[in-house]
Amino acid sequence: xxxxxxxxxxxxxxxxxxxxxxxxxxxxxxxxxxxxxxxxxxxxxxxxxxxxxxxxxxxxxxxxxxxxxxxxxxxxxxxxxxxxxxxxxxxxxxxxxxxxxxxxxxxxxxxxxxxxxxxxxxxxxxxxxxxxxxxxxxxxxxxxxxxxxxxxxxxxxxxxxxxxxxxxxxxxxxxxxxxxxxxxxxxxxxxxxxxxxxxxxxxxxxxxxxxxxxxxxxxxxxxxxxxxxxxxxxxxxxxxxxxxxxxxxxxxxxxxxxxxxxxxxxxxxxxxxx
Amino acid sequence: xxxxxxxxxxxxxxxxxxxxxxxxxxxxxxxxxxxxxxxxxxxxxxxxxxxxxxxxxxxxxxxxxxxxxxxxxxxxxxxxxxxxxxxxxxxxxxxxxxxxxxxxxxxxxxxxxxxxxxxxxxxxxxxxxxxxxxxxxxxxxxxxxxxxxxxxxxxxxxxxxxxxxxxxxxxxxxxxxxxxxxxxxxxxxxxxxxxxxxxxxxxxxxxxxxxxxxxxxxxxxxxxxxxxxxxxxxxxxxxxxxxxxxxxxxxxxxxxxxxxxxxxxxxxxxxxxxxxxxxxxxxxxxxxxxxxxxxxxxxx
Ligand SMILES: Nc1ncnc2c1ncn2[C@@H]1O[C@H](COP(=O)(O)OP(=O)(O)OP(=O)(O)O)[C@@H](O)[C@H]1O
Ligand SMILES: [Mg+2]
Numbered sequence: 001x002x003x004x005x006x007x008x009x010x011x012x013x014x015x016x017x018x019x020x021x022x023x024x025x026x027x028x029x030x031x032x033x034x035x036x037x038x039x040x041x042x043x044x045x046x047x048x049x050x051x052x053x054x055x056x057x058x059x060x061x062x063x064x065x066x067x068x069x070x071x072x073x074x075x076x077x078x079x080x081x082x083x084x085x086x087x088x089x090x091x092x093x094x095x096x097x098x099x100x101x102x103x104x105x106x107x108x109x110x111x112x113x114x115x116x117x118x119x120x121x122x123x124x125x126x127x128x129x130x131x132x133x134x135x136x137x138x139x140x141x142x143x144x145x146x147x148x149x150x151x152x153x154x155x156x157x158x159x160x161x162x163x164x165x166x167x168x169x170x171x172x173x174x175x176x177x178x179x180x181x182x183x184x185x186x187x188x189x190x191x192x193x194x195x196x197x198x199x200x201x202x203x204x205x206x207x208x209x210x211x212x213x214x215x216x217x218x219x220x221x222x223x224x225x226x227x228x229x230x231x232x233x234x235x236x237x238x239x240x241x242x243x244x245x246x247x248x249x250x251x252x253x254x255x256x257x258x259x260x261x262x263x264x265x266x267x268x269x270x271x272x273x274x
Numbered sequence: 275x276x277x278x279x280x281x282x283x284x285x286x287x288x289x290x291x292x293x294x295x296x297x298x299x300x301x302x303x304x305x306x307x308x309x310x311x312x313x314x315x316x317x318x319x320x321x322x323x324x325x326x327x328x329x330x331x332x333x334x335x336x337x338x339x340x341x342x343x344x345x346x347x348x349x350x351x352x353x354x355x356x357x358x359x360x361x362x363x364x365x366x367x368x369x370x371x372x373x374x375x376x377x378x379x380x381x382x383x384x385x386x387x388x389x390x391x392x393x394x395x396x397x398x399x400x401x402x403x404x405x406x407x408x409x410x411x412x413x414x415x416x417x418x419x420x421x422x423x424x425x426x427x428x429x430x431x432x433x434x435x436x437x438x439x440x441x442x443x444x445x446x447x448x449x450x451x452x453x454x455x456x457x458x459x460x461x462x463x464x465x466x467x468x469x470x471x472x473x474x475x476x477x478x479x480x481x482x483x484x485x486x487x488x489x490x491x492x493x494x495x496x497x498x499x500x501x502x503x504x505x506x507x508x509x510x511x512x513x514x515x516x517x518x519x520x521x522x523x524x525x526x527x528x529x530x531x532x533x534x535x536x537x538x539x540x541x542x543x544x545x546x547x548x549x550x551x552x553x554x555x556x557x558x559x560x561x562x563x564x565x566x567x568x569x570x571x572x573x574x
Contacts (some may be wrong), residue, residue, distance in 0.1 A: 004377045091360025094326055095422065098356070099378035100349035272326040273318075 001101045005113040018079075019121050022071050026063035026129050034136035048233070052137050059133025060126040060166060061236070067125055068173055068229055072118075073180045073205050079117050080184035081198030083110035084267065088192055088274045103268050111185060111260070118177040122170050157238070165240075169232040172248070176229045179252040180205065182259035183225070189267040192274060222247065225255060275302045275338065277430055277461045278323060283332035285318050292318040294485035295332070300463055300478070305456050307472035307493070308465035309564055310482030316465045317357050319482070320434050323463075324354055337430060350380060353428035355436055359419020363408035367399060367418045370407060375425060393421040398447055412439035420448065424455075431455065433464045437471060449475055473497065473560045481567045489567040496563045502556040503536055505529040505543070513548045530556065 009015050029049075033039060039053040040046075048062035084107075087093035096106060157165070184201035191197050208224040211217040221227055228248025234241035278300035285293040293315040300306045310316050321327035323334055325342030334341040336348050361370040371390045375381045394400055397417040410418065416439045423431060431452075437445045445468070452475055456462055466472055472479060472493075479496065481489040489496070506528050507513050513529055514521050517539070522530040533539050540553050 001377045004373050008373070090362060091358065092362060094321075094356055095360060095374065096377060097326060098324055098349055098352070098354050099374060100345055101377055101379075102346065269328060271321075271328060273321060 001096075001105055001109040002112050005109045006116055009113050009116055015117060015120075018075050018117075019124050022067055022075055022121055023125050023128055025071060026059075026066050026125060027132065029063075029066060030059065030129070030132040030136055048236075052133060056133030056135075056137040057130070057162065059137055060129040061169060061232075063125050063129035064122070064169060064173055064232070065230060068176065069209070069226070072121060072173075072177060073226075074202065075121065076114065076118060076177045076180045077184045077201040077205065078194075078198045080110075080114045080181040081188050081196075081201055082194040083114065083185055084188040085191055085197045086188075086194040088272070089194060091274065093274065094272050097272060104264060107185070107189075107260075107264060107267055110188075111181060114181045114185070115174070115178060118174050118181070122173055122177075126166070126170055157236070165235045169235050172232045172235070172245070173229075175249060175252050176226075179225060179255040179259075182256045182263070186259040186263040186266070189263045189270065223251065225251075227251065276300070276335065277302050277304070277337060278306075278463060279335040280319075280323070281333045283319065283322060283334060284330050285315075285322060285327060286330045291485050293322065293329075293482075296482070296485075296487045297490075298323075298480060298487065299490065300461065302461055303456070303459070304461055304463075304478050305452065305476045306461075306463045307476035307479040308463055308482070309467075309469070309472065309479060310465075311568065314482040315485040316482055317434055320354075320356055320432055320463075320465065323432060324349070324352065324356065326356070346379075350378070350426065351429045352432060353423035353426065353430070354432040354434075355419045355423050356432075356434050358435070358438065359415045359422070361407040361415070361418060361422075364406050366404045366406055367394065367402050367410070367414075367421070368404070370418070371422055371425060374422060389425060393425045394418075396424055396451060397421045398444070413441060413444055416440055417444070420451075429460060431460055431462045431464075433462065435466055436464060437466060437468060445471065469560045469564065479560070479563075481564055483568040488570070489563070493560070497558050497560055499555045499557055501532065501534060503531040503533050503539055503553060504556050505531055505539070505553050506551040507543070507548055508551065509548050512546070513543055516542060516546050516548065527551075 033049075033053060037053065039050045046062060046065040048058050048065055052059045052062050084093065087096060097103065101109075180201060183204055184197060187197040187200035188194065191200070204225055208226045211220060211224055212227060228244050228251060231244035231248045234243075234245055276299065278298055280296055280298045283293055283296040283298070284291065296315075296319060298319070308316055308319075318327060322329050323336055323341065325345040328342065337351055339348050341348055361367065365373070368390055371393060372386055375386055375389065376383070391400070394402060397420045399414065399417050399421060402414070407415065407418065416436070420433070420436060423433065437448055440448060449471060452462055452464070464472070464475070476493050478492050479489070480487055502522060505513060508527060510524055510527050510529055514524055517529070517531055517533075520532045522532050524530075531539060536553055536555060540550060543550050
C-alpha cells in the first residue's frame with residue numbers, strides 16, 4: 001500500500017501543481033528583490049530576507065521562512081485531510097479495506113504519502129531558492145568570495161557548517177509539517193468530507209497563529225501548534241540557541257503522538273458505512 | 275462446510291436497529307439470494323460479514339473463521355461488491371484494478387497485467403481502452419466493480435445488487451458468469467431486488483424484513499408446487515361440474531383444482547368433451563413467497 005500511495009503521489013498532476021504553486025512565492029520574492037534591490041530593513045520582514053541581498057546562499061532559508069507560516073501548512077492540511085475522507089467520499093475506502101489493507105497499515109501509508117509530499121516540496125523549494133539565490137541575489141558574497149557566511153549573530157559560518165545547519169532547518173520544518181499532517185489526518189478519520197477535514201486542521205492552524213499575537217493568550221502560547229515553527233532561525237545564531245528549538249521539537253512530537261493516536265483509535269474501530 | 279454463519283447478529287445505529295438477531299447460514303456451493311425491501315438491512319449485514327461495520331452484538335464466521343478478528347486471513351479469499359462499485363475517476367479501469375491489486379498483501383507483480391485482463395474479460399470489459407473511469411457508463415462501472423471482486427479468484431463472492439444498472443443482455447451475462455463460477459466451486463451470496471434473477475440463479479434464499487431474517491430456506495422447497503393444478507378451458511362450468519369437490523377457485527376461464535395428478539385430470543376432462551387449452555401444476559412464485567413472509571411478519 002505504501003508503494004502504491006507513493007506512486008500515486010508522484011504520478012498525480014495535482015502534486016506537482018501544488019508544489020509549483022508553493023514554490024512560486026519565493027520565486028516571485030527573489031525576482032522582486034533582484035530587480036529592485038530593496039531588501040527589508042534588518043530585523044523586519046521574513047527571517048533572513050534582509051541578509052540575502054548580500055549573501056544569496058541564505059536564500060533557501062528565507063524561502064523556508066516565506067512558505068512555512070501559511071502556504072506549506074495549507075497544502076499539507078489539504079493533502080492529509082483528504083487521506084481517509086477522500087477515499088471514503090469516493091467510495092474506494094471500503095474496497096481498500098476489503099482488499100484487505102489493514103486499517104493501521106492504511107493510516108501509516110497515508111501519513112507516509114503526505115510526508116513524502118512535504119519532503120518533496122521542501123526540497124524543491126530549497127533547491128529553487130538556492131539556484132535563485134546564487135543566480136540572482138547575493139552579488140557581494142559571490143564577487144568578494146568571502147570565506148564564510150555571516151550568521152544571524154554577525155559572526156561567520158563556514159560552508160560545511162552552513163550546509164549542515166540548513167539541512168537541520170529543513171528537517172525541523174518537515175517535523176512541523178508532520179504536526180499539521182497528524183492533526184489533519186485525525187480530522188480525516190473523523191468526518192466524511194475531505195474539505196471539512198482540511199478546514200478542521202486549518203482552523204487549528206489559523207487559531208494558533210492568531211492567539212500568538214494576543215497577550216491575553218500568554219499561558220496557552222507554549223502549547224500552540226505554530227508557536228516554535230520559526231525557531232529554526234536560532235540554528236543560525238552563534239552559538240546555536242537551543243531553547244526554542246528543543247521545545248519546538250518536543251511540542252511537535254506531542255502533537256504527533258496525540259493526534260496520530262487519536263486518528264488510530266478512531267479509525268481502527270470505525271464503522272465504514274459510506 | 276459453513277461458508278457464512280452468523281448468530282444473533284445485531285446492529286444498532288443510535289435508536290434504529292438496522293439488523294436484529296440475524297442467523298444466516300450459507301453453505302459451501304450455495305448461490306444464496308439475500309432479499310428484502312429497501313432499508314431492511316441487507317447492506318448493513320453484508321458490511322458486518324466483511325468487517326466494515328462492527329456488530330453491536332452477535333457473532334460472524336466467514337469461511338470457518340471469526341470476523342472481524344480474522345479479516346486478514348478471511349478477506350483474501352472473498353470477492354465483494356458492496357453498495358455499488360467505486361474507482362478513482364481519473365484512472366483507467368485497467369490501472370485501477372492493477373493498483374488495487376498492488377495495494378494489498380500477497381500480490382505478485384508478475385502476471386498482474388494478465389490477471390487484470392482476465393477479470394475484465396470475464397465481465398465483458400475486455401475491449402475497454404485507456405479512457406478514465408470518469409467517462410464510464412453506469413453499467414461499465416458495475417462491471418468494473420465485479421471485475422475487482424473476481425480478480426483473485428475468491429472462494430466466496432459477496433455481491434450487493436450486482437446487476438444494478440446493467441442492460442438485459444448484461445444481466446444475462448452476469449447470471450451465466452455467476453452460474454459458471456458456482457459450478458467451478460465458488461460460493462455466492464447475492465442481494466438483489468430482481469426476484470426473477472434470484473429465482474433463476476439461487477439455490478437458497480434468505481429474506482430480511484425490518485432487520486429480522488423472516489425466511490431462510492432452499493429455493494426448491496419454498497417455490498415448490500402448491501398441490502394445485504391450473505386448468506385453462508373455454509368451458510369452465512362443465513369442467514367445474516366434472517371436478518366437483520376438488521375445485522378451489524374459478525377465475526374466468528381458469529380453474530384451480532386440488533389434485534396432484536395432472537394426467538388423470540386431463541384425461542377425465544378430455545374424455546367428457548371439455549376442451550383443455552392448458553393444464554399445469556401451480557408453483558409459488560418467489561414474489562409470493564417474499565411478500566407472504568414479510569406481510570406475515572408485519573402482522574405478528
Ligand atoms: N451509517 C448508518 N447510520 C445510521 N443508519 C444507518 C446507517 N447505515 C444504514 N442505516 C439504516 O439501517 C437500515 C438498513 O439499511 P441498509 O442499507 O442495510 O438497507 P438495505 O437492505 O441494504 O436497503 P436497500 O435495498 O435500499 O439497499 C436503514 O434504516 C438505514 O437507514
Ligand atoms: Mg443496500
